[in-house]
Amino acid sequence: MRIRAITPIRVDESELTRRQKRYDRLAPEGWQFDVENLPPGAPDQLGTIADLRRSEEAGVHVALNSQRSATAAVMPDCVLDPGVLALSEDVPQAVLGITRLSAGFLAALGVKFGVITRNRVIADEYEATVRRYGIAHLFSGAYVMDLSVEDISNTVLWNARVSAIVATASADGVEVLINGCSAVEVTAAPGGVPVVDPTALALKVAELGVQEGLLGNVARK
Known part of the structure; x- marks a missing residue:
């Protein structure tokens, strides 16, 4: 197929x-x-x-x-x-x-989820996307890393930033974080809030x- x-x-x-x-x-x-x-x-x-x-x-x-x-x-x-x-x-x-499937699945489970994005423009558009799908009531907001487009392929840097955000999200009461880039490998160490690879899910x-x-x-x- x-x-x-x-x-x-x-x-x-x-x-x-x-x-x-x-x-x-x-x-x-x-x-x-x-x-x-x-x-x-x-x-x-x-x-x-x-x-x-x-x-x-x-x-x-x-x-x-x-x-x-x-x-x-x-x-x-x-x-x-x-x-x-x-x-x-x-x-x-x-x-x-990708988001209709991944965030939709989390919403079907009643899970409150946030997203980690590269920049603010993507964060705002992601929120608009979940609103279009009618699941914004479970969206806990975005955490912006302020990284460049070149950093998408830098797995080490990206996941270091993700790990730093996990602690903050846990304190905010977020249940799951979505890694807000479909092309990034999620390798952040487990612990705290789970970080979901949206493409894999x-x-x-x-x-x-x-x-x-x-x-x-x-x-x-």
């Missing part, structure tokens, strides 16, 4: 390869991911509201204009679920949203949906 994962920013070949290897590792048995880049001219980071809108437009364009009949589903490789609602109406394949939820026959158009591919 093939899934298209579309990056939210224009990345270089080394970063595209890193993301592909991550999906190769996380993919459920029998699933194959094809990670696709945004075209030249698309934003290379999500630092402003304008970047967010351009990213969403570019991702939707890629999804609509390079459809593959053998593809079972499309998934934006971003916790902001750019274009998920629009694509759900416009493409024949299933559309998998989303794929587990989607896999269960396929196994239970709830995503029929995916299961047939």
